[in-house]
Amino acid sequence: MWYLQGINSLIENKLNEDIALLPVGGVTKITIYANILCNNDLKTVAFIDSDNEANQAAQDAIIKYRLGNKNILQAKVFCSHNIPAAATEDIIRATLIPIFEKIYNKKISERDKTSTEPIIKIFKKIQKDFSKEKLAKEFLQWAKEKSSSDLTADEQTHCQNLINTINRRLK
Structure with missing residues (x-):
């Protein structure tokens, strides 16, 4: 959540103001949240890492049914490098180093x-x-003092793509 908040503060086209970010505490809890949110007719997107556990969650029948394939976003899609097990941090890895x-x-x-x-x-x-947590907090602080031009060109593109994708899916 902190990375998404920091990314959102840096880029030009922001998350729609009506979107709430909810940390779920790991992919094992996505099914629970997907059921609760979807049962209350709330549009929902899951943004997850791309490790083995997240890949399994993305294939979970309940999650796929509740969210649909298009609303399960994996970090590897938004990375510059071919990182099969990418996490959120890999989207902005050049900045985090x-x-x-x-x-x-x-x-x-x-x-x-x-x-x-x-x-x-x-x-x-x-x-x-x-x-x-320490790295995420430092990034959030860094993002408050910087702008999108402080990200690499690839990071700018991928971060904007992530935010635009979330906005489109929750329209």
Whole structure:
């Protein structure tokens, strides 16, 4: 949720004001939320990572029935690199690398920067006490002080595509 809020604050075309972001606490809870929201006639989109657990959730019959295939959005679709197990962080990985380096005073190798491995996995390999929450909070703070021009061109395109897709699906 923090990444979507930060991305939304950076890009030109924002999320529709009527859209509420709800963190569900992992893909295992999507079925519950999809049932609750859809039973109340609320249009719903699930934005999920692309790891094995998320791939299984995306194929879940109840989720597919409740949301429809078009309303299950996986992070890998919005990434520049071909990262099969992409997470939300991989959409803005070039931006997150210097934020990570600043927080932990560590350098990311060129090999890791261009790897198809999810960036969070790389961060965890380099920093044993790595915190996803700490990184997300730092990104949100960074986003408050920056603009879309501070993202790479690919990140700008993919972030705008993500927000536009959510807006279209919830129209």
